[in-house]
Amino acid sequence: MSNKPAVCVQIEDDLLATAMGEAVPSAARRVERHLATCGSCRREFQEYHTVDSVVTTLREEPLPSGSLAQAREHLEARLADLRSRLLVYRIFPSPLGHILIARSELGISLVEYLERGTSLRASRLRHEPGVELVEDRGELEAVYQDLLEYLDGRRKRLEWPLDLRLARSDFHRTVLQATAALPYGAVIPYAGIAQEVGKASASRAVAQALRWNPLPIVIPCHRVIGTSGALTGYAGRKVGLKQRLLSLEGVPTTKRAGVLGITPQAMYILYPGEREYCLPTCPSFDTHPPAPLTRFASREHAEAAGLSPCTTCRPDLHPISH
Amino acid sequence: MSQRTFEAVMSAHHGEIYRYLRRVIGGSGDADDLSQETFLRAYRAYGSLPIDANVRAWLFSIATNLAKNHFRSEIRRSRAYGEVRASMRETVDPAPLAEVVSRETGALVDGIVRRLPLKQRLAFTQRKIHGLDYEAIGRSLGCSAESARAHVFQALRKIRQGLDGHGLLPKEPQR
Numbered sequence: 001m002s003n004k005p006a007v008c009v010q011i012e013d014d015l016l017a018t019a020m021g022e023a024v025p026s027a028a029r030r031v032e033r034h035l036a037t038c039g040s041c042r043r044e045f046q047e048y049h050t051v052d053s054v055v056t057t058l059r060e061e062p063l064p065s066g067s068l069a070q071a072r073e074h075l076e077a078r079l080a081d082l083r084s085r086l087l088v089y090r091i092f093p094s095p096l097g098h099i100l101i102a103r104s105e106l107g108i109s110l111v112e113y114l115e116r117g118t119s120l121r122a123s124r125l126r127h128e129p130g131v132e133l134v135e136d137r138g139e140l141e142a143v144y145q146d147l148l149e150y151l152d153g154r155r156k157r158l159e160w161p162l163d164l165r166l167a168r169s170d171f172h173r174t175v176l177q178a179t180a181a182l183p184y185g186a187v188i189p190y191a192g193i194a195q196e197v198g199k200a201s202a203s204r205a206v207a208q209a210l211r212w213n214p215l216p217i218v219i220p221c222h223r224v225i226g227t228s229g230a231l232t233g234y235a236g237r238k239v240g241l242k243q244r245l246l247s248l249e250g251v252p253t254t255k256r257a258g259v260l261g262i263t264p265q266a267m268y269i270l271y272p273g274e275r276e277y278c279l280p281t282c283p284s285f286d287t288h289p290p291a292p293l294t295r296f297a298s299r300e301h302a303e304a305a306g307l308s309p310c311t312t313c314r315p316d317l318h319p320i321s322h
Numbered sequence: 323m324s325q326r327t328f329e330a331v332m333s334a335h336h337g338e339i340y341r342y343l344r345r346v347i348g349g350s351g352d353a354d355d356l357s358q359e360t361f362l363r364a365y366r367a368y369g370s371l372p373i374d375a376n377v378r379a380w381l382f383s384i385a386t387n388l389a390k391n392h393f394r395s396e397i398r399r400s401r402a403y404g405e406v407r408a409s410m411r412e413t414v415d416p417a418p419l420a421e422v423v424s425r426e427t428g429a430l431v432d433g434i435v436r437r438l439p440l441k442q443r444l445a446f447t448q449r450k451i452h453g454l455d456y457e458a459i460g461r462s463l464g465c466s467a468e469s470a471r472a473h474v475f476q477a478l479r480k481i482r483q484g485l486d487g488h489g490l491l492p493k494e495p496q497r
Contacts (some may be wrong), residue, residue, distance in 0.1 A: 016475050042481075051482050055450045057428045065339065071340050071354045075332070078358050079365060088369065137370040 007034070008041050015041060019048035082132065090136035091118055092144045095151050096241055100125070101131075101140050107161030108143060110214045113235055128166065150217065153248055156184045158218045166214035171197075175209035179243065180256075182223045185249040185301030186270075187262055189227040192292030195272065203227075211236070222246060227292065229261040250297035267295035268302050270313055279303040279320065282313035328368055332361060333379055338378075344445050346389050348436060353480060356403050358391060360385040380456035385443055385464040393440050422423075426486065434484040438477050445473035 004012075011034050016025035017029040035042045087109060090104035100116045102110040102125065116122040125133060130225035162180070167173040179195040182188060188201040190210075199205070211220040216235055222245040226232040231253065234242035243253050243260055252263040269276045272291050277299070280285065296302040299309070299319060309316035339360055343353040363384050371380065435443055441463055448454040448462065449470075456467035456474075463470060 013475065015479060020478070047482050047486065050476060050479065051431070051485065052450075054427050054431050054485075055481075058345075058431060059451050061428065063344070067354075068337055068340055071357055072332075072336055073356055075336060075358045075361055079332075080360060082362055082365060086366070132366075134366050134369070139369060 004040075008038060011041070015045055015322070016048055019045050020052060042299075058209060064077075082307055085130050086132045086134060087125065088134050088139055089120070089123075089135045090140045090144070091120070091255075092140075096244070099147070101143055101147070102293040103136075103140060103143070104163045104165070106163035106165075108218065109163040109166050110216065110218055111147075111218055113238065113241070114246070115236075127286050147217070151248070160218060162218065164214070164217060167209075168212050171205065172209040172212060175206050176213060176215070176219050179210065179213070179221055179224060180219045182220050183252065183296075183301065183305035185219075185297040186294050186305065187246070187251055187267075188294045189292045190232075191227055192272070192294060193224055195292060207233070213230065218243065220245075221247075225262060229264050231262070232262045248300065252297065262295065264295060266320055267297060268320065270296065270302070270307060275307060276290050276310040277307045277309040277315060279313040279315045279318065282310055284310070284312050323460070325446070328365055331368070331381075335378055337362065339381055342382065342447060342452055343385055343389060345432075345435070345451060347392060353357050356385065356388045359388055359476065363388075376437055376458065379454060380446060382454060383462035384457065386448070389444060390440065401425050413438070430485065433480055435477070438480060442473045442477040442480070445470050446477035449474045449480075 007261050011031060014027040014031050015034075017030045023031065023032075031045075035045055036172060079221055081175065083105045087102040087104050089100055089110070091100045093099075096113065098114040100110065100114055100120075100123050101108065101110040102112075110125065112123055112125075114122045118160055120126065120133065145161060146155060146158055146160070150158055164173045164176055167176055173191060174197050178193050190206045191200070193210075194200055194202045194206045197206070206224075210224055211233065213219055213221045213235070213312060214220070222234060222242045231239050232248070239260055246253055246262070252266045253260055254263050255261075263279050267280065269280055269282065269285075270277050271285070271288055271293060278297060296305070296307075300317060335480050336357065340353060340357040340457070342428070343356045347353045347356060360381060364381055416474070434448060438446065444463060448459045449456070456470045459470035459474075460467040465473075
């Protein structure tokens, strides 16, 4: 137990604070008065001064040579790794149901229709190896607004930087890149994309790649249909969503014998490799070998894609009557 | 998140956080690991940090939490091997005299600080080495500013006692 006089014990905290330069003026004056009469507290005060100056030398103590640079180097490496794996995500309501949007440092990496709930548990991201997830606090808001504008027809393009690393293979990535180039208001058969990526007989593999499209809507796999004109599948069994997205672009669809499909006679045609679009009845097709055709919902859509009207069938003079 | 902004945060504070962790943890390897972890956690949460937040105090707070966790797991490990770390004892054990004589006073203070109870060591280092205010220190330790101040003062008392025990403090001149 301390044998200090009570007055010294009472002033102890103020004394320390004064020695450290942290005391309020009234406390510092009280300490000053006390020190004038108390030798042992004066000694204690000086000792704290000494402690303070020793601590100052610690503050300026140099680090072992190179240690900080090495630590920074390690940090940069781990941060680069984290950046490459980190996805910022958020789940938004939309006219097509709840949609999860995720972005990496490279761009938007996932647009996912959530079927079984409105939380991350319903997302495929839970099963993606190596991915680290952080919930968005506002960064994705602008992307969401773009998407809403697209879904209510006020926007025709989603010009986001994309990150295709969630695609399942290089072939899938190639298919997705070819699909990303499909113009608004156009449809093409799977065989057309297969031909586009240099694997004319790989229609089924193309369909599989699009089934796992990590970026539906923005990579418009809804514009890829069966050769017969049937809409076939979309993101599993969501063919109704495919019809809604196509209708938004003005693509006419009908249900025949219980199967949803486009209405080919109501669409303009582009033969592969051509720069002119035609009426479905254009006589020049009689001389062309059969090939996967791109079809456009309107002349405006075809011309917005940089095409001109065919000089034989003159769709500009005889537009399809809807 | 803007990469450039976080780069600026790293450039401004990495050195300081690394020094802080070296001082409170001791081993340079652990301090290296924990300073990396501090900034990785900060990177993940940076997007949700309010614009007017005190980034420096926030980083100290993350580093302090990591240091506390580090010591908790150290204690668990020590207990598993039936050891009690001298560094975690409440009392300050002066080093043997022969050792003291050969060391500088600064190194002695360093040794005393390392043997302080964890909260005192963290509070002392944040306040006296890095100049953080008591509010920020209290937040990082999960206590009030007053308690943070009490931890710092307690640490200073022990340092003074430790130096006094080795006759390293000046005597008052005779009048």
